[in-house]
Amino acid sequence: MLKPRRGLRPACERLDVRWLPSGLSAAQLTNAYGLDAISFPSPSGTPVAGNGAGETIALVEAYHDPTLASDMHVFDQANGLADPSLSVVDLAGTTANPDWTSEVSLDAEWAHAIAPGASILVVEAPSDSIGNLMNAVSVARGMPGVTVVSMSWGFGETSSETAFDPTFTTPPGHSGITFIAASGDNGTVAGPEYPASSPNVLSVGGTTLLVNSSGNYLGEVAWSGSEGGYSTAEPEPAYQRSVQRIGRRSTPDVAFDGDPNTGVEVYETPPGSTSGLWITVGGTSLGAPAWAAILAIVDQGRALQGKGSLDGATQTLPALYQLPSADFHPVSTPPSFSPWGGGVNPIGYNPIGGAFSHRRVKLIGRGALPHPLRANTSTGLGSPIAPRLIADLVASETTEPLARVPTHALAHRARWMLRVAKWHARTIRSSRDALEPLIDPAPTGRRHNLAAPRSVMLKSFQSPVESGTHPSRGIPQCRDLVATSGPCWSSSIVAASSRP
Numbered sequence: 001m002l003k004p005r006r007g008l009r010p011a012c013e014r015l016d017v018r019w020l021p022s023g024l025s026a027a028q029l030t031n032a033y034g035l036d037a038i039s040f041p042s043p044s045g046t047p048v049a050g051n052g053a054g055e056t057i058a059l060v061e062a063y064h065d066p067t068l069a070s071d072m073h074v075f076d077q078a079n080g081l082a083d084p085s086l087s088v089v090d091l092a093g094t095t096a097n098p099d100w101t102s103e104v105s106l107d108a109e110w111a112h113a114i115a116p117g118a119s120i121l122v123v124e125a126p127s128d129s130i131g132n133l134m135n136a137v138s139v140a141r142g143m144p145g146v147t148v149v150s151m152s153w154g155f156g157e158t159s160s161e162t163a164f165d166p167t168f169t170t171p172p173g174h175s176g177i178t179f180i181a182a183s184g185d186n187g188t189v190a191g192p193e194y195p196a197s198s199p200n201v202l203s204v205g206g207t208t209l210l211v212n213s214s215g216n217y218l219g220e221v222a223w224s225g226s227e228g229g230y231s232t233a234e235p236e237p238a239y240q241r242s243v244q245r246i247g248r249r250s251t252p253d254v255a256f257d258g259d260p261n262t263g264v265e266v267y268e269t270p271p272g273s274t275s276g277l278w279i280t281v282g283g284t285s286l287g288a289p290a291w292a293a294i295l296a297i298v299d300q301g302r303a304l305q306g307k308g309s310l311d312g313a314t315q316t317l318p319a320l321y322q323l324p325s326a327d328f329h330p331v332s333t334p335p336s337f338s339p340w341g342g343g344v345n346p347i348g349y350n351p352i353g354g355a356f357s358h359r360r361v362k363l364i365g366r367g368a369l370p371h372p373l374r375a376n377t378s379t380g381l382g383s384p385i386a387p388r389l390i391a392d393l394v395a396s397e398t399t400e401p402l403a404r405v406p407t408h409a410l411a412h413r414a415r416w417m418l419r420v421a422k423w424h425a426r427t428i429r430s431s432r433d434a435l436e437p438l439i440d441p442a443p444t445g446r447r448h449n450l451a452a453p454r455s456v457m458l459k460s461f462q463s464p465v466e467s468g469t470h471p472s473r474g475i476p477q478c479r480d481l482v483a484t485s486g487p488c489w490s491s492s493i494v495a496a497s498s499r500p
Contacts, residue, residue, distance in 0.1 A: 022265065022278075022280060023264045023265030023266070023278075023279075023280035023281065024209075024211070024215070024257070024262070024263070024264045024265065025079060025215075025264075025265060026079040026081065026110075026113035026114075027079065027080075027215060028211055028213075028214070029113070029209075029211075029215065029257065029264060030113070030114060030215070031211075031214065031215035031216065031217075032209060032211045032215050032217045032257075033217070033256075033383065033384055033385070033386045034384075034385060034386040034387045035114055035294070035297075035386045037386075037387060038050025038051075038297055038386060038387060038390055040300070040301045040394070041304070042304060043304070048304060049117070050297045050300060050301060050390065051115055051116050051117030051118070051297065051300070052114075052115030052116070052117045052118030052293060052297050052299075052300050053117030053118065053300055054117075054118075054303055055115070055117075055118045055119070055145070055147045055296040055297075055299045055300050055303075055309070056118065056119040056121055056143070056145040056146045056147060056296075057111045057115065057118050057119070057120055057121065057146075057147075057148050057150065057289070057292050057293060058121045058122075058123060058140035058141070058143060058146045058148065058149045058150065059107045059108060059111065059120065059121070059122045059123070059150050059152075059289060059292075060123050060125065060133060060136045060137050060140050060149060060150070060151050060153075061103060061122060061123065061124050061125065061152075062092070062097065062125045062126075062127055062128035062133060062136075062153070063095055063096055063097040063100040063124060063125075063126075063127070063128070064090055064092040064093065064094060064095055064096050065100070065104040065105070065122075065124070066094070066096060066271070067101075067268075067269040067276070068086070068088065068104055068108060068122065069086055070269070071105050071109070071267050071268055071269055071276055072084065072086065072105075072108055072109055072112065072267075074267045074276060075105075075109045075113075075266070075267040076109075076112070078265075078267070079113060081113065081116050082116065084108075084112045084116070084118070084119065085119040085120065086119075086120045086122070087119070087120070087122070088121075088122045088123075088124065089121070089122070089123045089124065089136075089139060089140075089143075090124050091123065091124055091125055091126050091132075091135075091136060091139070092124045092125060092126045092127070093126070095127075096271035096272075097128075097271070098270050098271055101268055101269075101270060101271055102266070102268055102279065102281070103153075103285060104122065104124075105266050105268035106264075106266050106281050106286065106289070107122075107150060107152055107288070107289040108120055108122060108289075109266055109267065110264060110266075110286060110289050110290060110293070111150065111289035111290070111292055111296075112293075113293075114289075114290055114293035114294065115292075115294075115296045115297055117300070118293065118297075118300075121140065121143060121146060123136045123137075123140045123143075124136070128153065130164075133151075133153065134164060134167055137149065137151070137167050137168070137179075138167060141167075141170070141171055141174070141177055141179075142171055142174070145175075146174075146177060147175060147176065147177055147178070147296060147299045147309040148177065148179075148180060148292040148293075148295045148296055148299070149177060149178070149179045149292070150180050150181075150288045150289045150291075151179070151180065151181040151182070151195060151201075151288060152283075152284075152285035152288045152289065153181075153182070154181060154182065154183075154184055154193035154194055154195060154196055155193060155194055156193065157191070157192060157193065157194050157231060157232050157233050158194075158233065159232075160233075161194045161195075161197070161233050161234075162234065164194070164195065164198070165198050165199065165200050165234075166200075168195060168198050168200035168201050168312070168313070169200055169311075169312075169313060170311050170312075175308055175309045176299075176308055176309040176310050176311035176312075176315065177309070177312060178202060178295050178309075178310055178311070178312035178316045179195070179198075179201045179202065179312050180201065180202045180203075180204060180288050180291050180295070180312075181195045181196040181198075181201045181202070181203055181204070182196065182203075182204055182283070182284035182285050182287060182288040183196045183203045183204060183205045183206075183226065183227045183228050183251050183252035183284050183287075184196065184226075184227030184228075184284060185206070185225045185226075185258075185283045185284055185285075186225065186227050187225055187226070187227060188226070188227065188228055188229055188378055190227050190229075191227075191228075191229040191232075192227070192229045192230070192231050192249075192250075192251040192377075193251075194233075196251045196252065197233070197234050197249055197251050198234065198249075199234055199235075199237040199249050199313065199317075200312060201312065202253050202254065202295075202312060202316060202317060202320070203228070203251040203252040203253045203254075203380070204252055204253070204254055204255065204256055204284055204287035204288050204290075204291050205223075205226040205228055205252030205254070205255040205256075205258070205284060205287065205378055205379045205380055206222075206225060206226040206255060206256065206257070206258020206259060206282070206283065206284045206286075206287060206379075207221065207222060207223050207226070207255050207256065207257055207258055207259065207331050207379055207383055208220065208223045208258075208259040208261070208262050209257035209259070209262045210262070211262075220257075220331045220383055221331060222255075222331055222332065222378040222379045223258045223259040225258065225259070225283070225284075226252070226255070226258060226284060226378045226379060227251075227252075228250065228251040228377035228380070229250065229377050230246055230248040230249070230250050230377070231248045231249040231250070231251070232248070234248065234249035235247065235248060235249065236248050236249055236250075237249060237317070238400065238401075239317050239318040239320075239321045239400065240321060240375065242322070243321065243373065243374075243375045243376075243381075244374050244375040245373040245374075246373075246374060246375070250375040250377055251377065251380070252377070252378075252379065252380040253320060253321075253380045253381060254287075254291060254320065254328075254379075254380045254381050254382065254383070254384070255287065255331055255378075255379035255380055255381075255382060255383045256284075256286060256290045256383055256384070257282075257286060257287070257383075258282055258283055258284045258286055258287055259282050260281065260282025260283065261282070263280045263281050263282030263283075263286070264280070264281055264282075264286060265278055265279075265280060265281075266278070266279050266281045267279075291384075294384060294386065294389070294390065295310065295316065297390055298310065298390050298393040298394055301390065301394035302394050305394065307394075310393070310396075311399075314399055314400055314401060315396070315398055315399055315400075316393075318398050318399075318400040319393055319396040319398040320381060321381070322396075322398060323381075323389065323392050323393075324388075324392070325382075326388055327384070327385055327388045327389040327392055328381050328382030328383060328384065328385060328389070329382050329383045329384070329385060330382050331376075331378075331379040331382050331383055
């Protein structure tokens, strides 16, 4: 059994001392993933641009962003985009927060950049407490026309989190909705976060994306901050049994650019300021609205064929796990010794595509351990090859009920994971200090000893710049904003930058 890590909070990851590059533009990022070349046949035979037209992307945020519309206008002009159909459900009044302002700008601008024809609905919760954010999700899923809901926030897992799972389902009588969440930015050692670990939610991890100046795809590797692992509370859903035999839900499911050093450009106006600035943004926050935009394009294509929008738990997630590997960029990951999953594991690791060997292997040291099929807990299935992935999801007829693994299977897998953790502690001296605090023979341990929601950790990496200049060199300051009752982190990582 794994030992509780009491008082655990996500650690701020300080960017290296360097000149931060300017962020990727909308044209570069959409070209890299093939998102700028999507079209559908219409009933008349005339090609229709695949841009999410007719669909609504809901973004669940905290606090109010009073300059969102004007900031998006500046972003759109700079990237050659028309202004979106933007609606805001303001549940926060006039209460603003500088870190969440960056988050809202990132989510709205990049959902629009990838699916410029889709409508954008922003639901602003009064605060970043669990209750307020979950209420905002309920509001978002009940709005007419919403087909995807994006959430760039999360909190540590608890044994009671499963009570929230029904919130991430399509309401009766509503068109199908896919719920999408950022997996987190603290690496695989931190383990999964919720709601990304809900079996009803598509979890998005992060990569380091390499492109040339035109945005042509050169390759990807897993970003070290991409968070994931095997849930301590959620059983393994049936759709994941094609990639694992662990008995617990694993995250993430898919991936997208997330490394702040290969991040994107965002325009925002800090609360109280009269002028905006360009910033370079990374984190799995980018992947959540990006995949929301991708699925809005999928739903547009399905609507043109007379099909309904995808339901996340029974259609989107099962379909993704059944797609051919050619629909994804395989994203390799460096070995990790985290008993929570760790992206890859020395047991049977196959470096081709970051996949795992399905065979049993002999280990150095004390004999061999059985190696069941394991998921990639850094980048999941991989990042999208958009033309293929979108076409296959549009054509998909997959519909599966969400099945849970029996309790006895969970107990068996838990015992196996304990054996792995203890084996690492005995044989890998370099990881002993990290693993010993996580190994607990007691029968009632859990990863976070949380009887109540933990405090919020909002992460912002910023260095001031003068208008029209390059970023100043120096170590960005990491500001930890701890609220009294908010459990959630906002997963964007930003560094101030000027637009070239």
